[in-house]
Amino acid sequence: xxxxxxxxxxxxxxxxxxxxxxxxxxxxxxxxxxxxxxxxxxxxxxxxxxxxxxxxxxxxxxxxxxxxxxxxxxxxxxxxxxxxxxxxxxxxxxxxxxxxxxxxxxxxxxxxxxxxxxxxxxxxxxxxxxxxxxxxxxxxxxxxxxxxxxxxxxxxxxxxxxxxxxxxxxxxxxxxxxxxxxxxxxxxxxxxxxxxxxxxxxxxxxxxxxxxxxxxxxxxxxxxxxxxxxxxxxxxxxxxxxxxxxxxxxxxxxxxxxxxxxxxxxxxxxxxxxxxxxxxxxxxxxxxxxxxxxxxxxxxxxxxxxxxxxxxxxxxxxxxxxxxxxxxxxxxxxxxxxxxxxxxxxxxxxxxxxxxxxxxxxxxxxxxxxxxxxxxxxxxxxxxxxxxxxxxxxxxxxxxxxxxxxxxxxxxxxxxxxxxxxxxxxxxxxxxxxxxxxxxxxxxxxxxxxxxxxxxxxxxxxxxxxxxxxxxxxxxxxxxxxxxxxxxxxxxxxxxxxxxxxxxxxxxxxxxxxxxx
Numbered sequence: 080x081x082x083x084x085x086x087x088x089x090x091x092x093x094x095x096x097x098x099x100x101x102x103x104x105x106x107x108x109x110x111x112x113x114x115x116x117x118x119x120x121x122x123x124x125x126x127x128x129x130x131x132x133x134x135x136x137x138x139x140x141x142x143x144x145x146x147x148x149x150x151x152x153x154x155x156x157x158x159x160x161x162x163x164x165x166x167x168x169x170x171x172x173x174x175x176x177x178x179x180x181x182x183x184x185x186x187x188x189x190x191x192x193x194x195x196x197x198x199x200x201x202x203x204x205x206x207x208x209x210x211x212x213x214x215x216x217x218x219x220x221x222x223x224x225x226x227x228x229x230x231x232x233x234x235x236x237x238x239x240x241x242x243x244x245x246x247x248x249x250x251x252x253x254x255x256x257x258x259x260x261x262x263x264x265x266x267x268x269x270x271x272x273x274x275x276x277x278x279x280x281x282x283x284x285x286x287x288x289x290x291x292x293x294x295x296x297x298x299x300x301x302x303x304x305x306x307x308x309x310x311x312x313x314x315x316x317x318x319x320x321x322x323x324x325x326x327x328x329x330x331x332x333x334x335x336x337x338x339x340x341x342x343x344x345x346x347x348x349x350x351x352x353x354x355x356x357x358x359x360x361x362x363x364x365x366x367x368x369x370x371x372x373x374x375x376x377x378x379x380x381x382x383x384x385x386x387x388x389x390x391x392x393x394x395x396x397x398x399x400x401x402x403x404x405x406x407x408x409x410x411x412x413x414x415x416x417x418x419x420x421x422x423x424x425x426x427x428x429x430x431x432x433x434x435x436x437x438x439x440x441x442x443x444x445x446x447x448x449x450x451x452x453x454x455x456x457x458x459x460x461x462x463x464x465x466x467x468x469x470x471x472x473x474x475x476x477x478x479x480x481x482x483x484x485x486x487x488x489x490x491x492x493x494x495x496x497x498x499x500x501x502x503x504x505x506x507x508x509x510x511x512x513x514x515x516x517x518x519x520x521x522x523x524x525x526x527x528x529x530x531x532x533x534x535x536x537x538x539x540x541x542x543x544x545x546x547x548x549x550x551x552x553x554x555x556x557x558x559x560x561x562x563x564x565x566x567x568x569x570x571x572x573x574x575x576x577x578x579x580x581x582x583x584x585x586x587x588x589x590x591x592x593x594x595x596x
Contacts, residue, residue, distance in 0.1 A: 082110040082228075083487060085259055085275035087235045087302060089113040090120030091210075092451030092472035093281035094217040098177070099480035101224040107487070109226055110273065112233040112262055114562070115297055118214060121283040121452060122469070124295060125210030126338035126404070128181075128202040129174075129473070130466040131167035133189055138199040140164050147467060150196045150368045151460025152589035154315075159438055159457040163467075163474045170473040171203055178216040181205055193343035194465035196368035200343075202466045207338050207402040213469065232265040234562055235301060238278065238309040240444065243496055250310045256445035257309065258492050261499050263560055270499035270560065276490040277446050277483050280306060280434065281476075284452040285573045286333070287566075289427040290525040293325055293336040299566045300573030302453040306434045307572060311442050314455045315432025316573070317581040318590045320463055321530050322428030323348075323372035326421065327387035328412055334426040335408050337390060339465045342366055344401060345394040348376070349420065351385045370462045370590045373425040377530045380424070389420035425530060429468060431459040431590065432580075440479035446490060448479040461589025501559065513554070513563045516547050520567075520574050528578055533594040541578045548575050 084100060086093040089111055097109050113119070132138045143164045148155050175181065181203050182190040192202035205212040221227055239258045242248050248255055259275040282302030286294025307313050324342070325334035342348075347365045348357050360375040361367035367375075376388050392398055398417045399406045409416045434449040436442055436456050442449050451472040458471050527540035548571040555568050587596050 080110070080271060080273045081492070082273065082275050083108045083277070084110065084483065085273055085278045086111045086281060087260070087279065088120065088281035088283060088451070089117045089218075089229065090122035090281060090283060090451060090472070091213055091217065091469055092476045093279065094221055095473060096279055096281065096450060096476040096480050097227050098217065098220055098224065099477060100483065101227050103484065105226055107226055109228070110275070111221075111227065111229045112235060112273070113229065113231055114234040114265065114301070115232065117218060117229050117231050119295065119297055120214060121294060121298060123211045123214040124293065124333075124336065125469055126207045126336055127194055127340045127466045128192060128204030128209040129167075129171055129469045130197065130201055130464065131171045131203055131470065132164065132201055133168055133171070133203065134191060134201070138201050142198050143167075143201060146196055146198050147458070147464045148460075150462050150464035150589070152462055154460035154588055156457025162438060163458055163471060166474055166477075167470055170470070170477060174213065174216070174473070177220050179205070179213050192340045193366075194339040195342060195363070195366045195372060196464050197343075202340060202343070204340065207340065207404045210469065233271070234263040234265055234565055235282070235305060236261045236263055236270070236560065236565055238305050238444075238447070239272070239274070239496055240309050242309070244493065248310050250312070252310060253443075255310055255443075257447035258496060260305070263562065263565060265562055268559070268561070270501065272496070272498055274492050274496065276487055276492060277448070279479060280447070280449045280453055281451045282453045284430040285577075286427045286430075288520060288524050288570055288574050288577065289529075290521040291325070291334055291424070292332070292427040293322055293334050294427065295333055299569050301566070301569045302449065303433050303576075304569035304572035306442065306444070306447070306449065307576065309444060311444050311447070312435040313433065313576055314435045315580070316430070316577045317584050318431035318459070318461050319427060319577065320369055320429040320431055320590050321373040321425040323369055323376055323425050324390055324423040325426035326408065327424045336428070337405060337421055337423055338402065339369070341390065341392060341395070341402060341405065346390050346392040348372070349389045349391050350379060350383060351387070351389065353389075368462060369428075369465065373530055374592060376425055387422040387424045390423045391420045392417040429463055431455075431461065431463050436475070438478060439482040440475045441482060446486070448483070450475045450479050461591060510563065513567050516551065517563070517567050517570060520544065520547060520570050524574055524577070528581060531592055531594060532581060534582075537578055537582050537593075541582065544571065544574045544578055547571050
C-alpha cells in the first residue's frame, strides 16, 4: 500500500489533521489506520470540553496562560503555552464550522464551564459528551472527503526507517527518516507494508499500563513504543495524571469518569463520614488542580483505610440537564444524583509526556509527526490543566498540517524497502503467558509507580518490568504476531520508560511525587 500521508489513529488529532490536508490539497492521497472501529478513540470519552478564551470581558489570554503555567508547575514551555492559548478561539471556531455543536447561552455566547485550576469560566462544551460530539462530527466530514481512506482493524507494528535498509541507527541520529510502517491486518492476520511520504502518530495515551484507568482498552502506548524503537526522543513519561474522580465501581474497566466540570459547577469532596477535607490541602479546595486533588484523596484513603471518597453534588439543582450521561450512568448502578453522593477514586487518566515534538509537531525523525496525547509538546509540563488536551490536539494538528504542506512535494519514498519477513515464526501457544504478563505489568505499575512513589518501589518495579520486557521481546522474535502480543510489547516498553524516567527525576513536580525527594 502506498500513500502520500499516513495517519495512525482516528481521534481528534488524526481526523482534524486529515481534514485540513484534504480541504487544501484534494490531490493528496490520505490514509488513516486504526486498530479497532473508526469511532473508538480517547477523544470520544472526553467529557469536560475545550478550554478557550472567548469572553474577553471577564477573561483574557494572559489568565489562561498563567493557569496553564501554574498547573504545569514550572515545566511548561512558555512559548508553546502562549501559542496554544492565543490560537484557541480560531481552532474552536473551525470545529463549529465543521459541524460541532457547543452549548450556548444565546445565539452569540457559549455556555462556559469552569474546571479545576481555571481562574475563569472558559470551558466550551457539549453537555458532558463533548468528545463524542467532536468525534462524530469530524468522522462525518471525513466520509465526505474523496481523498481520505480509513482502514479499520489495522494495528501499527513498527515504523519503517533506514533500519529496514540495513543501516545501524542510534538515538540522536539526525539522518533517520520515516517512510511509513508495517501493520497487522487483525482480521486476516497478514502483515501489510504501508509506504508514505509523511506519517503522523496520533495514537493516544498509555492508560492501560495501569490497572485502574479512565482510558479505553485501546490506550496501550502504541505510537510511543513504536517511536521509541525507531529512536525517537521520548520525554516526561514520569508525569502521569491521575483523575481525582473516577466512579468507584469494582470490576469496571475502563473506569467511568466523573468530569471535573461537576466540581466546577459546585460539587465538593467529602470523606465517607461526610467531612469536607480539601481545605486542608489547598485554598482552592475541590477546585484545585488534578495533581493536588488526586494526592489529597490518596492521602485521605490511606489514613482512613476507606476504598473511596464521596462527591457531593447536592448544590447542583439542574444536574441531569448539565450532566445527562453521568446522571444516567450513576442511576444505572443505583445512585440518584444529586440526592445521593457519588463514590469516587483517583484513576490513571492522562499522559503528560510522550514523543518529543517542536511547535510544528515534528519529531527528531524526518517526515514523522506526533500529535495529541502521544506527543510531548511542552504545553502541559508536569501536569495538564483541565480541558487543555482536546485543545492541544487541535492546535498541533493544524501546525502539523501547515508544516506538511511545506515539505511533502519534495519527498520521495525509497524503492528498495523490503517486505515483512515472517520466516521461521510459529503461531504462539502462549496466550496465557501474554495475558498474565499484561496483568502483571498493570499490577506492578499500580502498586509501585502510582500517585505516590519511592526509590524502593521504583527499583522494584524496574526489576519486574525488565524481566517481562525481555521475555516479551523473545516471544515477539519467535512467534507469529497477534494483537495481544503486539500490545503486550508496547505496554512493557512504555512501562519500562515510565519507570526509568521516574528514577531519573530529582525533584517533585506536578503529578510526580517521590517520597525520597
